[in-house]
Every structure is written in C-alpha cells, then in structure tokens.
Amino acid sequence: MKKLLIMLTPAAMLALAAPFAVAQDSQTPAPATVDAAKGLSEWDKIHAVFSHPRCADCHVADDRPRWSGAHYGGTRVHAFNVQRGNDGSGFGNPGLRCTTCHFSSNSNALHGPPGAENWRLAPAEMAWFGKSSAEICAQIKDPVRNGGRSLDDIALHVRDDRLVAWGWAPGLNREPAPGSAEATFQAIENWMAVGSPCPVP
Ligand code: HEC
Ligand code: HEC
Numbered sequence: 001m002k003k004l005l006i007m008l009t010p011a012a013m014l015a016l017a018a019p020f021a022v023a024q025d026s027q028t029p030a031p032a033t034v035d036a037a038k039g040l041s042e043w044d045k046i047h048a049v050f051s052h053p054r055c056a057d058c059h060v061a062d063d064r065p066r067w068s069g070a071h072y073g074g075t076r077v078h079a080f081n082v083q084r085g086n087d088g089s090g091f092g093n094p095g096l097r098c099t100t101c102h103f104s105s106n107s108n109a110l111h112g113p114p115g116a117e118n119w120r121l122a123p124a125e126m127a128w129f130g131k132s133s134a135e136i137c138a139q140i141k142d143p144v145r146n147g148g149r150s151l152d153d154i155a156l157h158v159r160d161d162r163l164v165a166w167g168w169a170p171g172l173n174r175e176p177a178p179g180s181a182e183a184t185f186q187a188i189e190n191w192m193a194v195g196s197p198c199p200v201p
Contacts, residue, residue: 002111009021018103032183033194034195034197035195036195037194038118038190038194039191039194039195040199042187042188042190042191042195043191043197043198044135045178045179045183045184045187046184046187046191047133047137048159049083049158049177049178050128050136050140051128051131051136051181052178053066053068053069053075053175054167054168054176054177055177056128056129056172057200058120058122058163059122059127059128060121060122060124060127060129060178061124061130061131062124063085063121063124063126064077064078064084065077065078065121066082066090066129069175071111071174071175076174078099080096082096082098083096084121084124085097085186088122090123091120098119098120098121100133102115102116102119103115104117104120106166106169106172107171107172108170109172110173112171114166114171114174115166115171116157116162116163116165117162123147125139125144129138132201133166133199134198134199134201135199137199138198140154141196150175151188152192154188155185155189155192156162156185156189158181158184158185158188159185161181164181165181168181186193
C-alpha cells in the first residue's frame, strides 16, 4: 500500500485519502465545506456593493477618481484635473489635495463635494473600477494586494470604516450602494463560512 501511494501524484493521493479517512474513522479534521452555489450567491451580494459606483469610483487602477451616475450626467473622470498625487498617497497633488474640497461630512448643496474623514483614493492595487467580478474576487482574497488583510479583516473594514460607510450615505441625489454595511459584513461572513468561492474568470 505504502509503495503504491509513493508512486501516485499528490492529487491522486488526495483523492485516495478522503475515502480512507472515512473508513478508518481517523482524527483528521473534516475539510472545510465548499458550497459553491451558496458561496457564489453570497459573493454576488458582495460584488453588487464593491462594483457599485459609490465604492468603485474611489477604487481605480489609474490616477483619476471617477464620477458616475445620472447625477453626474454619466461616467467620467473627476473634474478639475484631480489626480492620485505624485507621492502615490491617494490624497492628491500638493495644492490640490482631496481635502481642499472634501471635508469630514457631505456638503448640503446639490453638486457640492461629498465628505468623510481622510477622503482619498484607494491604493491602485485595490482596483475595482472596470474590473470583472472574478477579478475583484481575486483581489479581495490576495493579501499582497489588499493591505495584508485576512477575509475577517476585510469584513470588519466594510462594517467599520468611515469611507466605506459613506457609500451608503453619499449625500444629495447620489444613489447609495445596495443594502447596508451590516448586511455586507454578514454576506462576507456567510461567504467565508462556505469556503469563499470566486466566480470562474
Ligand atoms: C473616498 C474614497 C473611498 C470610497 C468612497 C470607498 N473606499 Fe474603500 N478604500 C479607500 C481607501 C483609501 C482604502 C485603503 C485603506 C487602507 O488600506 O487602510 C480602501 C480600502 C478598502 C478595502 C480594503 C482592502 C481592499 O482589498 O480593497 C475594502 C474592503 C474597501 N475599501 C471597501 C469599500 C466599499 C465596500 C466601499 C463602498 C461601500 C468603499 N470601499 C468606498 C477609499 C475609498
Ligand atoms: C477642486 C475641488 C475638488 C478636489 C480637489 C477633489 N474633489 Fe472630489 N469632488 C468634488 C466635487 C464638487 C464633487 C461632487 C460633484 C457633483 O456632485 O457633481 C466631488 C465628488 C467626488 C467623488 C464622488 C463620486 C461618486 O462616486 O459619487 C469622489 C469619489 C471624489 N470626489 C474623489 C476625490 C478624490 C479621491 C480626490 C483627491 C485625489 C478629490 N475628489 C479631490 C470636488 C473636488
């Protein structure tokens, strides 16, 4: 038996190991349950939020925040030649920082600047604008590109961060992201519980 296993590829060994573990009633912990159908339906709720303009317009791969929706007359780059900032910080170029116009709360004027503390662009590696559902899913799960976060950290960030919270209270005439911070937190928890599957690219 041992000799046979040595000759098999690791994948084949895994396939063999599962039935043996059951037969021998071993101490090996059960593998995490991946329920693809339930997982993908939870992911769809998460994706509907992350890809929504109130989130994605700050999560861009290039240097320009976006404006999108009927309120802006379509989708376009942010007016006033606003840039990520030549220091890469996301706070804008010296002389035209985001906080020159964006304060800690929304302007009450129609087409006035919305606001939340520390208003800035998300780092370029956290890009969602124009990306597919599979691409956003892969990014969220990649600690190299998500700020070194576990999925638990991502869920907590969505529940507690103020820039995220703005997406559901974006000010006059802007369409809010679907659902709520709490519902999205819960969807991420549910998604994790069934193995956090991503759609096939
Ligand atoms: C005003 C700009 C802005 C808006 C609007 C915004 N974000 Fe972000 N987001 C950021 C910045 C900046 C970071 C980086 C913060 C950090 O790493 O600590 C970030 C990071 C994140 C992260 C963590 C890492 C990752 O992989 O992306 C998540 C999750 C996230 N945002 C979710 C959202 C969601 C959901 C919304 C909409 C409901 C949203 N954000 C709206 C600026 C924004
Ligand atoms: C010169 C002023 C000014 C500067 C500087 C500025 N903004 Fe804005 N921004 C505005 C105004 C005004 C609006 C609202 C326009 C409207 O409602 O028609 C806005 C709207 C936005 C929105 C909302 C888009 C949406 O999805 O609803 C985002 C995101 C945004 N700005 C990001 C930034 C970021 C990030 C920076 C810095 C890198 C920045 N802005 C710098 C004036 C500015």
